[in-house]
Amino acid sequence: MNLSAVMKPRAIALIGASAREHTIGHDLFCRLTDYGYKGELYLVNPKGGEIGGRHVYKSVPELPQGIDLAIIAINAKFVLDTVDQCHEKGIQGLVVISAGFKETGPAGRELEAALAAKVREYGMTLVGPNCLGVVNTHPSVRMDGCFAESLPRRGDIGFVSQSGALGGGILNILKDLGIGFAQFISIGNQADVNAASAIAYWENEDDVRQILLYMESILQPQEFRRLATRTSRRKPILALKAGRSAAGASAASSHTGSLAGADRAADALLHQSGVIRERSLKDLFSSAKAFSLCPIPKGDRIAIVTNSGGPAIMATDAVEDYGMQMAKLSEETKEQLRSFLPPAASVKNPVDMIASAPLEHYRRTLETVLADPGVDMVLVIYLPFLGLKDTDVAQAVMDIRAKHPEKPIAGVFMTTQEFFTSLSGRDVTVPFYMYSEEGIAAFDRLNRQRKWLARPEGKIPSYETDRGAARALLDAARGESRDTLTTRESIALLDAYGIRTCRSKLARSEDEAAEFANQIGYPVVMKMTSKTTSHKTDVGGVRVGIRSEEDLRAQYRDLLAKLTERGLEKGLEGVLIQEMVSGKREMVCGLATDPQYGPMIMFGLGGVFVEVMKDVCFRLAPLTDQDAAEMIRSVKAWKLLEGARGLKPAQTGRIEETLLRISQLVADFPEISELDINPLIVSDRDGEPIAVDARVKLKA
């Protein structure tokens, strides 16, 4: 793939250029010329003639050589032939604006497949089809190949938008907010170029210092993960992934499956890749502004400088909501503030200079607070007060920012829209917001990037396992045309991969059951294992707390009677006699396969609470040790594992290992589609995690 041909073309052919106003072909022509494209622009239209005084070629074959990019805005049915002609002219890059492909149904889908195949065959690079175009604002390129309303503003953002029309809206709003960008790609139907390719291209583009993504679906998730994980350590990546609800739950029947759903997968993917996920365009833009104008902070200690208490309280609330810290100002700092602020002012953080604070107080307070080594970021709040001008305060803040570029500063100016409009025309060096929570949200994003950069990269460990035994178990099930393993098989599979399961033996008769129970030691659990009934509790197939042989024999007979009554006795393999693991903490872990994103590992609170509390965390497989460590710490039940309420602390390293071994299992055997360990009991005695029950499903 050669995105350079698309993004930095020496010459462009605009195919479908038009002289008729309010057409895409005209709009594109105007944008390219108005913005002052630095290369050669050639126009193509079968009608020929002139547009805006420029010659119009009647066909592609008439064009000269040396063209890098064709922007194609013609009826979809002519696109394939045109691509052939472009190829013959040596054109490498294509932007197909035309709609009428995948988005229109089966015929369009076929047309798009043919287009993609052609592009692959020719080794060309294609943006679109059904897209808005591409933009590069670099002074040496100045290509506005987009049919949006406004001309772009120069900045440091690389922007990928999947939706065409929305992309146009986004460009308008960015311009309006005074946010510039370096490059813009409307990927449309993503027949060739997608978000992952854009990230790959921008990884080494110095002109792009942050990457923004608007996506409705993430194609090539593993490729996306690989590239984004690497690139996000060099420049922030922010993403808005829409379609959270439309996704719908996966059809899987296990707990892990029903808790998953595509959005969980997208969330996990973005998280693991170091991509900051935004929930709204507004947040996306706010964050982008912060990354453009602020350095990454050294920590999360925030100081607030204000001339009004109310917005500072709201900002403090937001700091806590985001789990950041209010900076503790040093005695020295407070002393200094006291020396010039009036007695009614508060020199504790938030520093309230009171309503009458003059410009000079803003300057000195901000300088003083910035100098405190206990402060990592400073929010400056301004409310209009008798004659103190918003623009003057803003200028003062920017002046000080110039002297102290090492710490992020943001402004919350609760003033008129006019102020913000006036900013968009100026060279602004500090992000200004209207509301407290917006300013703190921006700091949160900077802080998240800081934490991502500080996070070790993590490794995918490799454990010794009995792969042959696992293979044999799966083959045996396949041999019987089953896609669900029995409890016994499931437990044996875990055993083969070194996961601690509770001691158990399969007994095929009452006497055998009694014998094994005596070996394992009372109390024991007796569990039916059957090839026809997977939900054991529904038929009363699990008996816990059996304390004696007498008790065991009675329970065994009762179970058999119940099964016979329902005609289910045929499938019975026998009963598992298990050690009774005593533990209040029932966790769940497992594997679900998302049809789009692939296998995901899950961990959380198990037992009867699993679906009710939904206190679970998902990550895409394969897991790194970092992923596993984060997973178990990201659920609320972590406090129980740490040893809340007098519980023995769990052996957390062992739990992490369990997750990593599951990850290895599915990497070795991709035919496993679902796996549930529920419960994974954390022993009250020594905190050991023990898999007590398991279910495994294979791909059909």
Added chain:
Amino acid sequence: MNLSAVMKPRAIALIGASAREHTIGHDLFCRLTDYGYKGELYLVNPKGGEIGGRHVYKSVPELPQGIDLAIIAINAKFVLDTVDQCHEKGIQGLVVISAGFKETGPAGRELEAALAAKVREYGMTLVGPNCLGVVNTHPSVRMDGCFAESLPRRGDIGFVSQSGALGGGILNILKDLGIGFAQFISIGNQADVNAASAIAYWENEDDVRQILLYMESILQPQEFRRLATRTSRRKPILALKAGRSAAGASAASSHTGSLAGADRAADALLHQSGVIRERSLKDLFSSAKAFSLCPIPKGDRIAIVTNSGGPAIMATDAVEDYGMQMAKLSEETKEQLRSFLPPAASVKNPVDMIASAPLEHYRRTLETVLADPGVDMVLVIYLPFLGLKDTDVAQAVMDIRAKHPEKPIAGVFMTTQEFFTSLSGRDVTVPFYMYSEEGIAAFDRLNRQRKWLARPEGKIPSYETDRGAARALLDAARGESRDTLTTRESIALLDAYGIRTCRSKLARSEDEAAEFANQIGYPVVMKMTSKTTSHKTDVGGVRVGIRSEEDLRAQYRDLLAKLTERGLEKGLEGVLIQEMVSGKREMVCGLATDPQYGPMIMFGLGGVFVEVMKDVCFRLAPLTDQDAAEMIRSVKAWKLLEGARGLKPAQTGRIEETLLRISQLVADFPEISELDINPLIVSDRDGEPIAVDARVKLKA
């Protein structure tokens, strides 16, 4: 209290009027005159002379009679004398702008107490001190008695702001957003008038059709609840309560207490009062715009009409986030849409007219969708596209709104700020937002008000109880100078109030324990009850699942040995022998007392999960039956109570009754400060809720 004198004065004395620019006294003068106050305005300043051509009185005694309101902006130390003089002149209303009271420390606090006492003594009504002033935009009043930057815009909102400076900021932004208001009160330190008094005053003011509150503390919470509950059924009340984090946890030691904290209490209070709580000013303003321009919908089924897929997807996500429904369009509606929309359009909800939709398609689609009886609210999304003007689309939407005033319509226009600025000068009849989630958030607020109006008012039931027995138990503890009841006493207290506790008897010896256990029937639980040790689990004082007399006797001896080892045997009252209630669902309920808001009832998931999962709900006492019904349905564990995973459905009416009986108990005995029932086990057998353990604390 007579807020009419303040809000509709026939004549005003501005005390502290000044000719010097950028002073409060000058600013107030300008605002009152510039806005064209309809009554008589008298100026007072010891210097006398003239301001803006008007005579300045040198003192209050010189003023004529017939003045209703004094706006006082002088040094705090002169305020008390001035109030005396005002009283002598027959002035009823006071707005004290001056700072230098409670907010400055002990001396100021004393001064404010003296001011409040004077006002009460004279029967005057006081707004402030330390406030921004008051505004009434009614054409017959036109009083802008506020030192904010901009003149107010007329509208239907009654606005209360606690913070002075922030109030000014709010007025600016409201003006900027084109949101008008009817009356504004900056309550400042709330020495007399507070949010509750404003609500009381506005309840019958037709000019005020919705009430907005910005508060940092809610004074008189019970009074607030009473008034807001009633008034919110006549007009929506929206509140931003800041200081969520500053509140900090209450010092209480019980579970209920540590889960509470002041913000939980504020949240409960607002919820029970039908007040819609907003988390940011931005949301507050967005919602206000919706209530000003939309009717209350008949249901929560939302249709979306758009010319771009992306924002419609984001809106759909938001609909699901808020728990509302996407409307299902009828076949008839779809048929009609198909008749004029292009084939590429989608006639399912969201209705995507595609990017090229002309104005006419907006009109017809909106009309068609509005006519569908399965649609309660319609969101219209517009993205700029080749020549279709935002203002034209907006006008078309407003034209149709005029013909269909019965259903809420909102617009999401992803266009330039210029569009929104242009709106603020016009007579807008539809709320327009920039982003999808803002439009859906507005619908959410309308829907919440709909649900509140549909909610039965609820009653506080009265149960027959053994009040005498309860009195005796509390007195006995007091008699021994204890503020913590023993387990036995706590359970007996619940018994006296008709709460089902597990059958138990207090045994004072091993033999007695065996005798009682035989009466109750095995299995039983044995629990130590002690006057010196309240956390029984810490000393191993709870033994469950005792199955035989032999077992019981062994456990009893072991417990005694453990206590003796730690020197704790002295406080032992004996052991409770309890029926062993078998139930997987361990709930918690109880009572906590917030120092500011008073007693709160709590319900949620209990056992070891209580502090970890924090799946609990709080409501201020006294509870209505509606409150109790809502409480148990608002926790995640509700699904377990309903009977998820094959569990017997809980007797929910009995759980509600338990909460209501606790509420009655604390109403009868306000000296109870904390009460914990943990666990309240829901029996697996028949779903009966049974209080298995309880702790009660009295106020010190």
